Amino acid sequence: MTDTGATLGDLQRSGRARLAAAGVASAALDAALLLCAATGERREALMAYPERTVDDPAADAYRAMIDRRVAREPVSRILGRREFWGLDFAVAAPVLDPRPDTETLVGAALDWLEERPAARIADLGTGSGCILLALLHERPGDGGLGIDISDAALDVARANAAALGLSARASFAIGDWSAELPDGAMDLIVSNPPYIPSGDIDGLEPEVAVFDPVGALDGGADGLAAYRRIAADLKRVLVPGGAAFLEIGAGQENDVAALLERGGASMVQQIPDLSGRIRCLGAFFRAER
Template sequence: MKKNKTIANALLEGKHRLQLAGKDNYAFEAELLLMEVCQISRVQLFTHGEKMILPEEEARYNDYLNQRESNRPLQYILGQCEFMGLPFYVGEGVLIPRGDTELLVETVLSMSKENNIQQVIDLGTGSGCIPICLAHYGKMNCLGVDISPKALSFARKNAEKNQAVVEWLESDLFDKVPPSWKGSFDAIISNPPYIAKAEIGTLMPEVRDFEPKNALDGGEDGLAFYQRIIKDSRHWLKNGGWLFFEIGYDQGKALLSMMMEAGFSQCTLRKDLAGLDRVVFGKLKENIDEV
């Protein structure tokens, strides 16, 4: 970029570069990056277009555009994103929260009103967005579990940022959850890795090349983590406890079948606004025989 540009000129160039790079939301992304660089609001972006930007701001904006042209996710460049109206820190090593997952959180919040869901464990918590939102909006007592120390570092910072009280544990699903907690959870929640191994190479480069593969790879058929969680869930849920999953767009039928076979009743599939499978949940039958 040439030096001594105005905000308006810098924005125009940023939009042009990201459009050429094939970014669908090129205008919005260019605006967000320039707002971050200049530390200005969206209103100021358009009302102070004649203002000159500093050389160091030009250099930083150019760097951000270079990163985005190389497919680094916008959220990683900015270091944050929004989920359920709350701000979350994100970066390499943690999955970026998606709008799809908001349906999972909304489902748990809705069901909690009728079923007194208070003690909750979130498996594969990543950024911590699920338990933080449940603690913030639903006043639930939440435990967030992840195998990744890096992800848990983000989760802790996000809990502090949003003033949410959540307990965190480094564990491969239930492996290191204290045995004394068996039978104590009203609900188990998870948005586990659910992409089939063979499909990972076909994902968008922003996802495939930057987001953590251990948060994407769901095994040969994408169902590996669901099978593990469902198998162990009966030991950790209270009688009549609930199991909630986010799922892939075509996994609803398989998950409903798996949960019913494992002794869950009231199994329900919810689709997202696009009409795709997104959330499955069910209630553990009380006094079910051990399998």
């Protein structure tokens, strides 16, 4: 049943109350974002014109969005979009929802690339393509390859590349990490691999455990399965003097660093995010073999 003549203020208050009752910590923000999406209004209008009447189709669309958020579906998945590195990415069921924390990896990779006029980049487990495409957006002379084991994920990545005007420099291929890459093919490897221990996934927030693809989360019994595969092959696929930047889970820095050193890295750098947590590792390989 709809409430004919509902206003922006009415809808925002009712949506916020429902989300708060469902335990959504960001109830006020999420209610506002969803109301803007349903009505086409800007957030400023919600504050300036709460008395503005919303037509029934828009009000019904908003209530349906609130129902989905009450079920703990993330706002980004409800809207089908996520901003990452200031760019707009499509988000769909087959891919991990890009997180702002992963921008730490992008920033670290760009710092390393700064002194290189052009580079060949591979993104292992590319998902939405957000890491690779953010790098290529900043680096107009570079080209890159996104690899994923999921055809459905690659479809999302290709669509994002097209939307960002990067299809000419970004290609995508199905693959098992770096197994299909030729020797010495890449200057830079980037990856945000699955790193959650299998037994911990059910205890994650529903937004992650229910709505992110398990293949993008499950890092095996100890969370390190993907790193073992990636680290063992880096020296082979990188050019002499190449580098890799890998996102890691909390407390994994020493274990992953040991894998990278065992794989031939001459130096491993710990890179913190804005909160001070070690968010990714940089692995660097000597120019001489």
